[in-house]
Amino acid sequence: xAGVSQSPSxxxxxxxxxxxxxxxxxxxxxxxxxxxxxxxxxxxFLIYFQGNSAPDKSGLPSDRFSAERTGGSxxxxxxxxxxxxxxxxxxxxxxxxxxxxxxxxxxxxxxxxT
Amino acid sequence: DAKTTxxxxxxxxxxxxxxxxxxxxTISGTDYIHWYxxxxxxxxxxxxxxxxxxxxxxxxxxxxxxxxxxxxxxxxRATLRDAAVYYCILRDETExxxxxxxxxxxxxxxxxxxx
Numbered sequence: 132x133a134g135v136s137q138s139p140s141x142x143x144x145x146x147x148x149x150x151x152x153x154x155x156x157x158x159x160x161x162x163x164x165x166x167x168x169x170x171x172x173x174x175x176f177l178i179y180f181q182g183n184s185a186p187d188k189s190g191l192p193s194d195r196f197s198a199e200r201t202g203g204s205x206x207x208x209x210x211x212x213x214x215x216x217x218x219x220x221x222x223x224x225x226x227x228x229x230x231x232x233x234x235x236x237x238x239x240x241x242x243x244x245t
Numbered sequence: 246d247a248k249t250t251x252x253x254x255x256x257x258x259x260x261x262x263x264x265x266x267x268x269x270x271t272i273s274g275t276d277y278i279h280w281y282x283x284x285x286x287x288x289x290x291x292x293x294x295x296x297x298x299x300x301x302x303x304x305x306x307x308x309x310x311x312x313x314x315x316x317x318x319x320x321x322r323a324t325l326r327d328a329a330v331y332y333c334i335l336r337d338e339t340e341x342x343x344x345x346x347x348x349x350x351x352x353x354x355x356x357x358x359x360x
Contacts, residue, residue: 135288164347164348166350172352173332173350173351173352173353174289174350175350176347176348176349176350179347187347190347222288222289224288224289230338231277231279231294231336231338233279233291233294234281234289234291234348235290235291236287236288236289236290237288238286238287238288239288
């Protein structure tokens with residue numbers, strides 16, 4: 132079956148521009164997560180959505196970062212006024228809302244801010 | 246969140262067993278031990294998880310110490326495709342704890358497999 136799909140796979144943008152990254156989770160998965168991974172580093176949690184509950188935004192690094200999940204499915208991560216330190220791979224994952232349900236990750240969007 | 250400690254890197258030869266250790270001395274009673282791995286240029290993938298008893302699946306085995314303060318991921322016969330970063334993560338599965346809202350990844354162990 133189809134896995135988690137992310138687009139674009141690569142994005143190069145100029146400093147100060149806004150970018151939108153898209154995530155299509157696995158059908159039926161009610162939980163959706165965003166992480167980012169800087170070069171050679173581990174994964175940093177950004178935000179989590181679960182059904183109609185308020186998202187857990189505790190990992191967002193600044194107010195330039197925001198995310199939406201429309202209709203409980205597709206999610207968009209928006210970064211406003213991008214900075215060079217925003218350059219990273221942005222990973223999306225989804226899971227069922229059950230105890231110990233594993234996360235299924237996409238292959239990420241590689242963002243480069245020049 | 247309870248923390249885990251893993252070696253930065255390990256090496257193995259192809260077709261030999263690999264034992265990847267993880268220390269989690271501050272683990273709580275409701276923490277499950279999860280392992281994920283990340284192959285080059287890919288997102289992480291789930292490997293295995295357990296609470297107290299040893300676990301086996303088609304990818305690996307998980308051996309959990311009796312006091313639960315450490316665990317070992319066992320790859321029975323390493324292949325070149327097993328070269329990856331392996332993450333040991335504690336996940337609080339108490340309903341309403343918010344723990345299973347997210348996984349907190351550490352630096353992991355980078356496994357190199359030699360032909």
